[in-house]
Amino acid sequence: MPAPPSDARAHLGRVLGVETCGADGAILTVRTISELAPIRASRFFMLGRTDGVSPLIPRPFSIYRQRGRDLDFLIKITGRGTRALAGAASGTEIRLTGPLGNGWPTLEADGAPWVFLAGGVGSAPFYLAIEQALAGMDGRGPVPRKHISFLFGAAQADHLYDLEALGDLGVSIHTATDDGSSGFHGTVLGLLDRLQGEGTIAQSIRICACGPEPMLRAVEELARARDVEAYLSLETLMGCGVGICNGCPVPTRPEGPLGEWPNAKCCVEGPVFAADAITLAGVE
Ligand SMILES: Cc1cc2nc3c(=O)[nH]c(=O)nc-3n(C[C@H](O)[C@H](O)[C@H](O)COP(=O)(O)OP(=O)(O)OC[C@H]3O[C@@H](n4cnc5c(N)ncnc54)[C@H](O)[C@@H]3O)c2cc1C
Ligand code: FES
Structure with a gap:
C-alpha cells in the first residue's frame, strides 16, 4: 500500500507575515526552524496553528513559493481553518506536516507545449x-x-x-x-x-x-x-494527509494504471493524477 513520502516531517515555524491577496485570499509566509530541501510544485503541507485557534484537524495547502526557510502559502478563506491561518499575527507558531504527496510529473522540454x-x-x-x-x-x-x-x-x-x-x-x-x-x-x-x-x-x-x-x-x-x-x-477533503484515515478517496479507472483498487488515496497517491488513472466524471 502507498505510504507517506519518506521526506515528510512534522515541522514548526513562525508566521513572518500575512498579505491580503485579492478579494478573499491571503499569502501566508511561514519561516520554518529547519531548512527544507527544494519542494516539488504541487506537493502540500497540512497546516495548523499550535495555539488552539485552528481546528483539531489540520488543513492541506499546496506549497506556493519557497525561499530558503520561508514558505509561502496562497490561502482562499473559506471556513474556520483558513480563517485561523489567514488571521495569524506575525510570530504565531504553525505546525507544518510535509512535504506530502507526489507533485507534478517532470515538466519536460521535449514534446508538446x-x-x-x-x-x-x-x-x-x-x-x-x-x-x-x-x-x-x-x-x-x-x-x-x-x-x-x-x-x-x-x-x-x-x-x-x-x-x-x-x-x-x-x-x-x-x-x-x-x-x-x-x-x-x-x-x-x-x-x-x-x-x-x-x-x-x-x-x-x-x-x-x-x-x-x-x-x-x-x-x-x-x-x-x-x-x-x-x-x-x-x-479533495483530507483528514490525516498521510494515508491513515481513508478520508480522501478518488475513484480510479478500472483499465487505468491504478485500476486494481476502486479508489486511490489522494493524499499519498496524489494529489496529482494522470487523467487516464482516475475518474471524476464517473466510469462509463
Ligand atoms: C492537496 C490539497 C492542496 C490544497 N491547496 C490549497 C491551497 O494552496 N490554497 C487553498 O486555499 N486551499 C487549498 N486546498 C483546499 C483547502 O485545504 C481547503 O480550502 C481547506 O481545508 C478549507 O478549510 P476551512 O476549515 O477553512 O474550511 P471549512 O469550510 O470550514 O472546512 C471545509 C469543510 O469541510 C469539512 N471538513 C474539513 N475537513 C474534513 C474532513 N477531513 N472530513 C470531513 N469533513 C471535513 C469542514 O467541517 C467544513 O465543512 C487544498 C486542498 C488539498 C487537498
Ligand atoms: S487524508 Fe487520510 S488517508 Fe488521505
Missing part, C-alpha cells in the same frame, strides 16, 4: 511549477518560455490571485472570468478553445490542471476525447 490551467485558488501549485519548469526539473533541460502558457480562470477579476507576481515569471498568461471582469468572458476551457482556434496555442498540447472539481471533470473529459496527456491536481 505545456498548458497550465488554473481555476481560482487552483493557481497555488503553478507559481513553483512555472519556476521549476523554466529551471529544468529532475536533471532535464529547461522548458522554453514560449512552451508554457498559463490560463487562469476565476469567478471575477479579484479572484485572480497574485496575477502580477505570476506575470513577472515571464510566461504567457491569459485570464478568463465568469463575469467578464478580466480577460475572456467564460471558463478557462472556453479560453483554451478560443486560443487554439486562433492559433495562439498549438493543437497538440500537454495539460496540468488544478481548480474546482467541475473544471477538473471537464479537463478529464477533454483529455479523453482528444487523447491529450493531462495531469490533475485535486483538492
